Amino acid sequence: MEAAGKGILGRISGGKEPRTLEHIEHLLIEPTFGCKMQCRQCGSAPIPEHQAFLEVKTLRKTLDKLQARGLSLSAPSFPSWPSSVIYGLHGEPLANPGLHKITRELRERFPRAKAVAFWGLGGVPSAEKLAERTKGLDLLLLSVDGQHWGGKYLEMKRNGKLPETKKTEAVDGEIRKLIKWAWSAAAENNFRVEFNVVGGERQKRQMLPLIESASPGRNAVVHTLEREPRGSGKGHPPLPGHANIYHDGTHAASPSPGAYLVRTG
Numbered sequence: 001m002e003a004a005g006k007g008i009l010g011r012i013s014g015g016k017e018p019r020t021l022e023h024i025e026h027l028l029i030e031p032t033f034g035c036k037m038q039c040r041q042c043g044s045a046p047i048p049e050h051q052a053f054l055e056v057k058t059l060r061k062t063l064d065k066l067q068a069r070g071l072s073l074s075a076p077s078f079p080s081w082p083s084s085v086i087y088g089l090h091g092e093p094l095a096n097p098g099l100h101k102i103t104r105e106l107r108e109r110f111p112r113a114k115a116v117a118f119w120g121l122g123g124v125p126s127a128e129k130l131a132e133r134t135k136g137l138d139l140l141l142l143s144v145d146g147q148h149w150g151g152k153y154l155e156m157k158r159n160g161k162l163p164e165t166k167k168t169e170a171v172d173g174e175i176r177k178l179i180k181w182a183w184s185a186a187a188e189n190n191f192r193v194e195f196n197v198v199g200g201e202r203q204k205r206q207m208l209p210l211i212e213s214a215s216p217g218r219n220a221v222v223h224t225l226e227r228e229p230r231g232s233g234k235g236h237p238p239l240p241g242h243a244n245i246y247h248d249g250t251h252a253a254s255p256s257p258g259a260y261l262v263r264t265g
């Protein structure tokens with residue numbers, strides 16, 4: 001299967017990856033390709049429901065190649081913005097059953113980089129699995145907004161978990177449960193939990209009561225982001241000097257800080 005990023009990034013650039021990768025400050029990793037949530041507004045759409053996972057042995061091979069070209073994540077441009085490995089791209093990162101092994105590998109190789117994961121509220125069967133998969137993270141960013149609320153609604157409907165009445169309450173209840181799982185995984189693994197709300201201040205006002213009711217006694221940090229068009233493929237902010245590693249080990253790197261990615265190998 002072709003990685004989604006391959007086509008998208010190939011069209012953007014068409015060039016070749018730089019020979020040295022000393023300027024790379026951030027790694028975007030795709031632990032999972034595909035997502036069972038199937039949100040209507042997904043920035044990575046069309047995205048398959050079937051999932052393929054990055055394996056540690058694949059990651060090792062790719063990192064060996066990239067580190068031989070100078071990748072070290074040791075020189076961030078802004079002291080207040082440390083180097084990082086970020087889990088996201090074209091699928092639900094937390095659905096990968098071996099995510100904690102991926103994090104362990106990355107932490108051993110890049111001890112100064114922060115580990116950050118996006119969670120779109122799908123792909124995790126239990127609180128125990130969430131606690132296992134989030135081991136080693138510094139920050140878990142939960143997407144709690146109308147888009148993911150709608151995705152959860154559709155997922156529950158497909159799985160026969162949506163009741164005949166009080167559907168809204170059922171979806172709210174499910175999301176509240178997942179937020180609580182995140183807080184207890186954070187307490188166990190010592191990472192921060194923050195919330196992303198796509199759609200601006202209005203969305204934030206709508207979602208805050210849901211977030212706060214699942215976060216008693218916590219000071220929930222909530223970020224608002226503007227909506228990107230469905231299928232835009234830009235499900236992450238622009239980063240200075242970054243490289244992507246896809247679930248199948250293919251990769252792309254920016255030729256200089258702030259430039260577009262080039263070549264997927």
Ligand code: SF4
Binds near residue numbers: 036037039044122148
């Ligand atoms: S959870 Fe995220 S990746 Fe999955 S369909 Fe929804 S927006 Fe797309």
